Amino acid sequence: MRFSTSLLAATGLAAVFAAPISQDTYDPDDECDFEGFSSQPVLSHTFTRSAHSRSAGIPTTSAAASPSSIVIASSAPTVGSLSSVAVSSPVEASSSAFVSAVQTSASSVAAVVTSVAPATLASSSASEVVVLSTASVVPVAATSSAQGVVSSASSTVVAKSTASVSSSASSSTSTGGALExxxxxxxxxxxxxxxxxxxxxxxxxxxxxxxxxxxxxxxxxxxxxxxxxxxxxxxxxxxxxxxxxxxxxxxxxxxxxxxxxxxxxxxxxxxxxxxxxxxxxxxxxxxxxxxxxxxxxxxxxxxxxxxxxxxxxxxxxxxxxxxxxxxxxxxxxxxxxxxxxxxxxxxxxxxxxxxxxxxxxxxxxxxxxxxxxxxxxxxxxxxxxxxxxxxxxxxxxxxxxxxxxxxxxxxxxxxxxxxxxxxxxxxxxxxxxxxxxxxxxxxxxxxxxxxxxxxxxxxxxxxxxxxxxxxxxxxxxxxxxxx
CATH class of the missing domain: 3.20.20.80 (Glycosidases)
Structure with missing residues (x-):
């Protein structure tokens, strides 16, 4: 983590405010961490350095959303009409789980997948999403006005688009509890x-x-x-x-x-x-x-x-x-x-x-x-x-x-x-x-x-x-x- 510097002139204390930079030209005076000693009586050092140069090629997003990208939602967002959704990662769902794959790109493509059996493979077309289970295959028709919920009390849902993943799940209630x-x-x-x-x-x-x-x-x-x-x-x-x-x-x-x-x-x-x-x-x-x-x-x-x-x-x-x-x-x-x-x-x-x-x-x-x-x-x-x-x-x-x-x-x-x-x-x-x-x-x-x-x-x-x-x-x- 790298940081920019700032002087706490009002208190007479010198501090380095630091934060990480993803790509940049090496600056030997650039420090990893903010050294904020606002509670300390004496500092034996100060730092000054010029502003970072920025690479014009650095994107503001590393994976811009595309019309076919999807994300797994974790509550019940309203979804729009389906154009094409491809869920290529394994999906595990309990027999009563509802899985909502929501697209948040320019065309607001979304689909709702309802599974009545454990599912491990999914594919789709413009009119349907097919979930292939270890036990069965469940076709689900896409809808333009459906709502979906990811229920993951005992399941993990993994979605990967053909281009990128964006997140309307960020505004929904987290399923939580799955990180080690x-x-x-x-x-x-x-x-x-x-x-x-x-x-x-x-x-x-x-x-x-x-x-x-x-x-x-x-x-x-x-x-x-x-x-x-x-x-x-x-x-x-x-x-x-x-x-x-x-x-x-x-x-x-x-x-x-x-x-x-x-x-x-x-x-x-x-x-x-x-x-x-x-x-x-x-x-x-x-x-x-x-x-x-x-x-x-x-x-x-x-x-x-x-x-x-x-x-x-x-x-x-x-x-x-x-x-x-x-x-x-x-x-x-x-x-x-x-x-x-x-x-x-x-x-x-x-x-x-x-x-x-x-x-x-x-x-x-x-x-x-x-x-x-x-x-x-x-x-x-x-x-x-x-x-x-x-x-x-x-x-x-x-x-x-x-x-x-x-x-x-x-x-x-x-x-x-x-x-x-x-x-x-x-x-x-x-x-x-x-x-x-x-x-x-x-x-x-x-x-x-x-x-x-x-x-x-x-x-x-x-x-x-x-x-x-x-x-x-x-x-x-x-x-x-x-x-």
Whole structure:
């Protein structure tokens, strides 16, 4: 996650407001996280940098809706006339389930599928939708005035259009409850990047475990803990781990995992060490062997190879570094834990295919077969997360559509490691739509984590620290419906 900067002149405090950018030219002064120290008495550093350059080729939507695209609705929207709907993913439905496939593109094409038997395959023409069951085939005539409801108490509905998926489900009541993981990024230990190793309490902090407890009491079960490689392995990437910083990291991890949650260990470095792009697979593998050794017996730890690679020498370099991470973790004897791998172009879901990640990342191997593809997704115009304005109410589902198809077509698992939207009605609808789409494709999507929690966010637009951060109040009930 990358951020724009702002000076809190009124209080005399310098802060970096950060948010992730999907594609951009590398800026060495660009930081991953907003370093908002509004509650801190002294700051030892300030940041200034020029505005980001934008690529003219970056789309505002990665999957624009087409006249034949569809989405699974989760309540009872009124549907229009059918032109052509193709439901190509497996559909499981209970004997009394109603499935509504609603199109929200320019021609407002929609269809209602009513199943009286379990269904696994669907096809359609301009006049009918046919559901092929493990037991039977049920043709259903399309109607121009029908209403439909997805009932998923024990079923999962997955829809994929021939072109893209858009979301009118975002404005309906969520089916919820189908995601394995739902949680928050817990920032703080990665702050103060110009002060290495820095001073605890001035340059960086650790997550507030009482806040994490509040989130866990709400049902959240996964937390990503960003930290800096330069603080953990000081001087060189292969150095012995700093005992003090490591102990604090382990304290946070153990709090989460002892309570039954999953803790993601996240070197938040953008593929850089000490400000320089690293390419040595042997050094990176050694770093991960050192780190994983400390957590090898904790099944609830997840290893996140590196945050948001970007502007690398090649996509192959990124894939090779991820493979080195996997090899290093397994060499440490950590054989039961998930490993989250991230691609280039800030690992954006909406650019996963167009950036070339799809061409190289699928070749990674793991003897434990526990690779999960971590992608990030924000909903403002350039996907950077620097604005609280979402492009549209359907942008959430649209921006993960291509990545969903890639995961399904390649038999991979994915997770949205960072996402957020502004505290406003449009973004709330768009976030709901994205979570609905993740739920509908829970065969490949394992869950999602909000950016960001942590005690130093102040009035950051996506701050999620209980009890009253900017995004916490409007979003906590929306998010926890999905776990």
């Amino acid at each position: 993981f739902l949680g928050v990024n817990e920032s703080g230990a990665e702050f103060g990047t110009t002060s290495i190793p820095g001073t605890l309490g001035t340059d960086y902090t650790w997550p507030n475990t009482s806040a994490i407890k509040t989130l866990m009491d709400k049902g959240m079960n996964i937390f990503r803990i960003p930290f800096l490689m330069e603080r953990l392995a000081q001087g060189t990437m292969t150095a012995s781990l700093d005992a003090t910083y490591l102990a604090a990291l382990k304290t946070t991890v153990e709090f989460i995992t002892t309570a039954g949650g999953h803790a993601i260990v996240d070197p938040h470095n953008f593929g850089r060490y000490d400000g320089t792009i690293f390419t040595s697979t042997s050094d990176f593998q050694a770093f991960w062997t050192n780190v994983a050794t400390e957590f090898a017996t904790n099944d609830n730890v997840i290893f996140d190879c590196n945050n948001e690679f970007h502007d690398e020498p090649s996509n192959t370099v990124v894939a090779d570094l991820n493979q080195a991470c996997i090899d290093g973790v397994r060499a440490a004897g950590a054989t039961t834990q998930y490993i989250f791998v991230e691609g280039t172009s800030y690992t954006g879901a909406w650019t996963w295919v167009s950036s070339g990640n799809a061409d190289v990342m699928g070749n990674l191997t793991d003897p434990s077969d526990k690779i999960v593809y971590e992608m990030h997704q924000y909903l403002d115009s350039d996907g950077s997360g620097t604005s609280s304005t979402c492009v549209s109410t359907t942008i959430g589902a649209e921006r993960i559509a291509a990545a969903t198809s890639w995961l399904q077509e390649n038999g991979k698992k994915g997770i949205i490691g960072e996402f957020a939207g502004g505290a406003n009605a449009d973004c709330e609808t768009a976030i709901t739509g994205m979570l609905d789409a993740l739920t509908a494709a829970s065969d490949v999507w394992m869950g999602a984590l909000w950016w960001g929690g942590g005690p130093w966010w102040g009035d950051y637009i996506f701050g999620f620290e209980p009890p009253s951060d900017v995004a916490y109040t409007p979003y906590i009930d929306i998010l926890t419906k999905y776990i």
